[in-house]
Amino acid sequence: MRRFLALVVLLAPFATPKMPVEEFRARRANLRKALDGVLVLFGRVEGRDEVFRSDQEPNFYYLTGWSQPAARLLITPTEEILFLPHHNERAERFQGKRASAEDSGISALTGFDQVLPIEKFETELDKALASHENLYALATPSVGAGTEKLKARYPFREISDAAPHITKLRVKKSPAELAAIQRATDVTLQAHLSAWKRMTPGMYEYQIHATLEDFFLENGCEAVAYAPIVGSGPNGVVLHYSVNRRRMDRGEVVVMDSAAQCDGYTSDITRTVPVGGKFTPRQREIYQIVLGAQKAAIAAMKPGVRLSGDGDTLQKVAKDYMDAHGKDLHGQPLSKYFVHGLGHQVGLQVHDPNIEGPLEAGMVVTVEPGIYIPEEGIGVRIEDVVLVTENGAKILSGALPREPDEIEKAVAK
Numbered sequence: 067m068r069r070f071l072a073l074v075v076l077l078a079p080f081a082t083p084k085m086p087v088e089e090f091r092a093r094r095a096n097l098r099k100a101l102d103g104v105l106v107l108f109g110r111v112e113g114r115d116e117v118f119r120s121d122q123e124p125n126f127y128y129l130t131g132w133s134q135p136a137a138r139l140l141i142t143p144t145e146e147i148l149f150l151p152h153h154n155e156r157a158e159r160f161q162g163k164r165a166s167a168e169d170s171g172i173s174a175l176t177g178f179d180q181v182l183p184i185e186k187f188e189t190e191l192d193k194a195l196a197s198h199e200n201l202y203a204l205a206t207p208s209v210g211a212g213t214e215k216l217k218a219r220y221p222f223r224e225i226s227d228a229a230p231h232i233t234k235l236r237v238k239k240s241p242a243e244l245a246a247i248q249r250a251t252d253v254t255l256q257a258h259l260s261a262w263k264r265m266t267p268g269m270y271e272y273q274i275h276a277t278l279e280d281f282f283l284e285n286g287c288e289a290v291a292y293a294p295i296v297g298s299g300p301n302g303v304v305l306h307y308s309v310n311r312r313r314m315d316r317g318e319v320v321v322m323d324s325a326a327q328c329d330g331y332t333s334d335i336t337r338t339v340p341v342g343g344k345f346t347p348r349q350r351e352i353y354q355i356v357l358g359a360q361k362a363a364i365a366a367m368k369p370g371v372r373l374s375g376d377g378d379t380l381q382k383v384a385k386d387y388m389d390a391h392g393k394d395l396h397g398q399p400l401s402k403y404f405v406h407g408l409g410h411q412v413g414l415q416v417h418d419p420n421i422e423g424p425l426e427a428g429m430v431v432t433v434e435p436g437i438y439i440p441e442e443g444i445g446v447r448i449e450d451v452v453l454v455t456e457n458g459a460k461i462l463s464g465a466l467p468r469e470p471d472e473i474e475k476a477v478a479k
């Protein structure tokens with residue numbers, strides 16, 4: 067037994083824990099506390115003959131942890147019901163066994179006291195609406211069909227967007243969510259290190275992509291959080307480059323923006339590394355300025371400050387740093403080459419929903435300044451995942467080197 071355990075530990079250094087149903091039940095309880103009506107969500111429905119991937123509609127997943135298709139959720143201040151489709155023998159021959167409301171143990175499996183077959187949905191919704199005026203559903207296109215049906219059934223009822231109510235909860239991460247994001251982050255940063263180790267001049271961008279993705283899956287994560295960006299030389303100035311077909315040569319820098327999704331949660335990390343292990347003096351200069359801007363922004367981060375946008379934001383802190391520390395080939399300041407936002411929320415989605423207003427403790431955001439100068443063929447971005455704490459910030463991806471000397475040492479060939 068002991069030998070067996072040792073082997074398991076060896077093979078799965080990052081075994082994936084599954085978030086317990088109690089976590090999702092607690093989220094619904096939080097939502098109900100502030101709910102002044104009926105909230106309805108439609109889970110993703112699979113297409114005909116589709117190889118169904120369990121990427122559930124994120125708000126639905128946030129509140130249920132349920133990833134099987136065609137489920138529905140009804141929540142009022144006093145009750146919550148999960149609706150499931152019936153067993154379909156033929157579909158299950160293709161897709162594997164699925165759960166249904168009549169299964170024994172369905173409450174324990176789903177974490178819902180009430181699980182009903184899907185045909186009870188209209189009756190239960192009618193009942194709930196008989197004593198509540200307000201009706202909330204998602205207005206987003208991915209579940210638009212469900213909301214359209216609601217409108218058709220209740221033409222005189224105002225239907226408000228449910229998203230802001232759920233987003234308010236989603237932006238503040240629970241301890242279980244922080245653990246999940248940390249795990250995705252740990253696997254991701256190990257994957258970056260493994261890609262650096264493999265990288266040699268003459269290799270192709272897709273080989274780095276392969277190493278990253280392989281590492282994620284090998285360590286129990288289920289997917290990439292987004293298409294990996296491996297942009298060498300001139301490709302480094304293309305923000306969302308993900309073609310990854312080019313040969314990487316000595317003397318170029320490569321922007322590597324890639325992260326894993328593990329148990330539904332994502333990370334988001336970028337490093338810019340020199341092919342062959344040595345920055346040119348100009349690359350190092352730009353790199354140091356981006357790094358300095360990132361450090362300045364993180365040092366100024368705390369609850370109450372705003373991340374991006376106009377005015378007094380962390381984005382301005384980063385831009386001011388860039389302008390104070392370097393010039394382009396025409397003697398112009400550098401912040402005009404920082405052409406995107408400083409960061410975004412991270413969670414179930416790599417771009418988790420945002421709320422208007424300042425940062426709050428418990429939010430997880432990226433801090434990702436970049437300078438992209440097409441004329442010089444230099445693109446540098448450094449991106450870390452950061453938790454806003456009561457009085458500052460904690461870098462969750464801090465174990466991955468950022469200092470240029472450390473990076474040169476790690477990739478040197």
Ligand SMILES: [Mn+2]
Pocket residue numbers: 334410432434449
């Ligand atoms: Mn990002």
